[in-house]
Amino acid sequence: MYIVQIASECAPVIKAGGLGDVVYGLSRELGIRGHGVEIILPKYDCMRYDHIWGLHDAYQNLVVPWYGAAITCSVHCGWVHGLQCFFIDPHSNDLFFNRGYYYGGQDDQMRFAFFSKAALEFLLQTGKRPDIIHCHDWQTGLIPVMLYEMYRYYGMENQRVCYTIHNFKHQGIAGVDVLWATGLNREPYYFAQDRLGDNFNPFALNFMKGGIVYSNFINTVSPHHAWEARYSDVGCGLSHTLDVHNHKFGGILNGIDCEVWNPEVDRYIPYHFNKDDLTGKAKNKKALRERLMLGHGDKPLICYIGRLDDQKGVHLVHHAIYYALSRNAQFVLLGSPTEPAINSWFWHEKMHLNNNPDCHLELGFNEELSHLIYAGADAIVVPSNYEPCGLTQMIGLKYGTVPIVRGVGGLLNTVFDRDYDTEKLPEERNGYVFYQTDASALESAMDRAIGLWYEYPQEFQELVVQGMEYDYSWNHPGQKYLGIYDYIRHK
Template identity: 55%
Template sequence: MTKAPSPRKKAAPKVPVKAKRTAKAAPPPKKKPAPRKKAVPKPKSKPVLDIVMAASECAPIAKVGGLADVVYGLSGALQSQGHNVEIILPKYDCLRTDHIDDLRMEMEELWVPWYEGAIHCSVLAGSVHGRDCLFIEPHSDENFFFRGAFYGFDDEPYRWAFFSKAVLEFLLQSGRRPDVLHVHDWQTALVPVLLYEVYAHNGLDKLRVCLTIHNFKHQGTEDAGILHATGLGRPEYYFDPQRMGDINPAFINFLKGGIVYANFTATVSPNHAWEVRHTDQSFGLGQVLHIHQDRFGGILNGLDYDMWNPAADPLIHCPYDSRDVDGKYGNKKALRQRFLLQESYRPIVAFVGRLDAQKGLPLIRHALYHSLAHGAQFVLLGSSPDPAIQKEFEQLKWQFNDNEDCHMELAFDEEAAHLIYAGADMMVVPSVFEPCGLTQMIALRYGTVPIVRAVGGLADTVFDWDYSDIPQDDRNGYTFHNADLPGIESALNRAIALWNHHPRAFRWMIENGMKQDLSWSGPAGHYVDVYQYIRHK
């Protein structure tokens, strides 16, 4: 494997030799001058970086999941810290162009080598809420990104291999030479492979790559045909298990290649970085992470504080903040009115999110039953891409249709989500695995006490009111460890009991969560440190 080229070391500056002086008689003693005050050195400001992000999603124009929010939030935070950021995306036919300002042609003739020929592309530019974006539009019979959806096609590896190659070809042909190229998930994990095997020899030798993995479950595998399409060739070379060879010897693995070739690989929370190295949550990539552990770490995602701000949220009934949380009770009343819940003195427990196996479906169902049996109300907002799971929850909704303490909305509704975060007292997040998690962060921001399984980013952000070893002023929720019924029952019981018998302590916990800084400011600073590290490595 061709290693990433190292920057040349600067020669140490030569120290001039002083000429010898002729000795002279000592002058008469003078009055000793007052000691000078040492000048306080001015702190050195970090240099401005030119950063390009390449990803398959960016909110709000191309959003399927949390990846879109990360690309949008991180790029904005980096810009606010003074860095130059461009985001490169595919030009999907289903882009939300109503969020793109000043859409214009950036490059009409981009030819991307593909098989024995080349595919003609155009590159458009525009601004998405202040973020500079570039959109690569291929003109070919494959119609890579003109399919009415972002994902879900049989040729996914070919679509993203082409996009990865197009990103590097655009940087090469446009003359852009950023300091760092930041890529995300398996869809762009082929970028560092192509860079160091091809493009570093053709003019991009100083470019460094950071890869962020949001979900290890999706890795991108394909047979040797992809090597022919991209011009990498040499199957025997790339199928080596130390490079891109998958567990299945008939395939190469995009994400594995990204880890091997990237200058640094991050995942989305420190605890998840430990989990993927020491448990089965890496889905087979634990060994390659261990080999390259000196270039791997976890950086917690941030939360978009402009979108999620209870003090200025237009989608909730009453604004409030950590200094005065009384507005939360007005939102609780509005939530009950909207979902036809009875008005009574009892807590509201909620779940908001996608209904799939990762989220701990049996524990979500049990939380509903257990909450109702112990004097709480329960609301659920979410849907499932799996028809069987959707049908199962539709039957559950029908079962509780006439219950005045329960309401279920089996579709996503942005306004309803904001109102639930603002009006509920507790939020259950019983995930089987959760690399970072956004739900618990929003809940903390809105003063809704999270009840979470202590995995991934949930363990990095929620600290148990009763058992955490940190100061009480920093404790903000309830955690449980085993993905079983006794675990979630224990956490729910403790939360409901505190709400009923110690309301002042419960309010104290609410305020603790709302004061916690979960914005993108801190994570963006950590990424800048990574960028600086790999630039000088």
């Protein structure tokens, strides 16, 4: 199959969050399986050019109709770790992608509406006719709309669209301008509730809703999150639309890149190990303690790795630190606060705990250190308020770091409670799950993990090994996406 991914991110060249990892990981898996994959991205001025090989002009004068006139673009081609990527560079006074940031402009909706239009024009003008166009998140929600309403009449009637929603919180809310800019034009038609009209604001268009209505298949990034999106407030107002289109909606778990996240070959950790020989993990724990100047002793080491914000359950992350210390465990945090108030709060905690030999808070993000923490910690807490998929718990399992998670989204599809899971056999369980958002729920799960570590060390080791036996690589998701592509091609 010939597949084109169109997205606003692709790790490691453009990465603001998990979206970039998915676009890279899935594309790589599809390529390994022998399919032709190309990726179309914006050419941001601030992307990591050091991860692009052989960047060259691929198409000089891409003329993109815009507001009744046109904007000319250059399209550059290069290889990102073996993946062929095309970067669209508009020559416009709007400087759509030359602003030193990926997201955060007042006109983000227009920026990505233009990118979507330019991506389709590039396919049209170069004669590229992929079997599947795979779009991601609100930034590309207009692609299936324009494909169905415009481009199919210019010889692109056979292209099928798979639309993946990574986060329902950001949907791309815009006004009428976007219709006139892209050439869709007909206001009453697109403002209709069964097309792009926002479910709650009669004066707004919703890019993500358009993607759902017009795509051939929509998925989110875990089966449980797909259920949550339809039946809880996690759908952020799109539950009814998903219900109407439930015949073409599902959930597919993300994978992790096992070339990057693999304790047998990880270049960032001093000692390699696997499930048959965990001596390297014990040595990494010692190395982590030395690096962070923590005390050595017979204590479990619990960690948190990720953003510090409301989605991630920041109040429970804070509570986990002090509960671990009260239970004679150590705690390491590697987190980047996303708001000034949270930043101040955790800097205050960092100063307060600075001389504690059992605690280290590292505020910010450090790729190298994150690998060492995964390799050296005994358990990882993931107390998210909502989590579409979650990668930290999967990486934790791969590194023999027992996950303690809240039962939401993809966390529920990947972590099975050692004591209470009813779906898995005891030898298939791999962590601890709690459900409420209060401190006592978190404490009950942490208490069981710490208690097992102290009182039944052999059984804790067995739990570690059971977690490491799970395969959360891109192998299974890759197969499922191919199944969807095949289904929509022949429908």
